[in-house]
Amino acid sequence: MKEHSNSPIYRNGNMLILAYDHGVEHGPADFEPNPASADPENVFEVAKHDAVTAVAVHKGLAEAYYPEYSDDVALMVKVNGNSDLRRPDDYYSPKQCSVQYAVEELGASAIGYTMYAGSDYEDRMWQEFREVQEEARRYGVPVVMWAYPRGHGIEDNPDYNGDTDTDVIAYAARLGLELGADVVKCKYPGSKEETEKVLDVTGKMKFVMSGGSKRSDDEFIEDVRATVEAGGNGLAVGRNIFQREDPTEILDRLEQLLY
Ligand code: FBP
Numbered sequence: 644m645k646e647h648s649n650s651p652i653y654r655n656g657n658m659l660i661l662a663y664d665h666g667v668e669h670g671p672a673d674f675e676p677n678p679a680s681a682d683p684e685n686v687f688e689v690a691k692h693d694a695v696t697a698v699a700v701h702k703g704l705a706e707a708y709y710p711e712y713s714d715d716v717a718l719m720v721k722v723n724g725n726s727d728l729r730r731p732d733d734y735y736s737p738k739q740c741s742v743q744y745a746v747e748e749l750g751a752s753a754i755g756y757t758m759y760a761g762s763d764y765e766d767r768m769w770q771e772f773r774e775v776q777e778e779a780r781r782y783g784v785p786v787v788m789w790a791y792p793r794g795h796g797i798e799d800n801p802d803y804n805g806d807t808d809t810d811v812i813a814y815a816a817r818l819g820l821e822l823g824a825d826v827v828k829c830k831y832p833g834s835k836e837e838t839e840k841v842l843d844v845t846g847k848m849k850f851v852m853s854g855g856s857k858r859s860d861d862e863f864i865e866d867v868r869a870t871v872e873a874g875g876n877g878l879a880v881g882r883n884i885f886q887r888e889d890p891t892e893i894l895d896r897l898e899q900l901l902y
Contacts, residue, residue: 647785649826650698651717652753654858657871657901658826658851660719660787660879661690662699664755667724673882676857680885683708689890690716694898697753698722699787699879702740719753719787720745722775723768733795734759738771742778754779755787758822760815762794769822776823787879788824789853792816802871806830813841820848828853828879838873854880860893867900877901 652658663686665673666738670800674681683704683749690698690712698712699719702719709718718746723736736757756775758768772788779786792815797803809832819827832838852870854863863883870878878897884890 645844647783650752650785652719652787653849653876654696655902656849657877658696658849658879659685659694659877659897659901660697660699660755660828660851661695661716661884662721662854662879662881663704664699664701664721664724665881666704667701667721667726669727673886674827676882677888678884679888686885687712687716689894692891692894692898694894694901695877696877699755702744702749705745705751709750713750718750719755720749720751721755721757723757723771725757730837733764734762735796736763736768738775738819742775742782742784744783746784751784753785753787755789756824757789757791758818759791759793760814760818761792761811762795763796765794765796771898772822785825786821786823787826787828787851788819789830789879790819790824790827798818807832807837809833809837809840813844816841816848816850817844820844820846825849826851826876831869835873838870838875842874849876850874851876852878852880854878854883857882857886860896863893864896864900867897871900 679685685881697717697719722740723738792811816827828851831852
């Protein structure tokens, strides 16, 4: 893990990453609650809000849209991803973009990578993450690990409680530290106390909360507050921002809370 204290993705040590990789991960269904969000230009406009420290997208959106926004927000390129269309035997998120291309051609200030620890393909992803992480070090850009433990290794265990299982989140978060991520992004485990248990094992690495499906302004703000009070560094969020017709008010509140 490196300091990267001057990275534009951090503001006072915290961050709000606007994740907009849903066209890959979930498909256009995620744009239905707010059809304007299907147009990337509208979401890049949202990313201009001062609360947002980086926008996380795949290479295609970065190529087509980021040049007009490079003065307004930092770019994080999501270098792997997988669609919901295929039903493979276990979770795997292939790499589609090199760190070199992301930084040199697209102007990325940070790299995002999904890790499905617990999958039968974990070994392949560890290998790909190693290449990504070492290349990112050469360019001096931070790496954010989407730490999403999933797959047979976990789901076949009768004690597993699903996406919000604190022990499993903590294990996946710890892998981020051990494998050299600068920031780990995890599902919210449900409370400040549970988040503290995760943060007990993440050392100096930064920790951000993943957004999840859209909820009310107050409910969402409370989850972010609990994360920050537990010692977390903010959030990487998609639907709870771009599925709102006008996210200005919630972004104003998040800005106050985070910085
Ligand atoms: P949300 O805030 O909308 O949950 O986005 C966070 C995110 O990690 C996205 O970057 C990604 O597309 C999606 O969640 C993956 O969700 P899932 O849990 O269905 O794999």
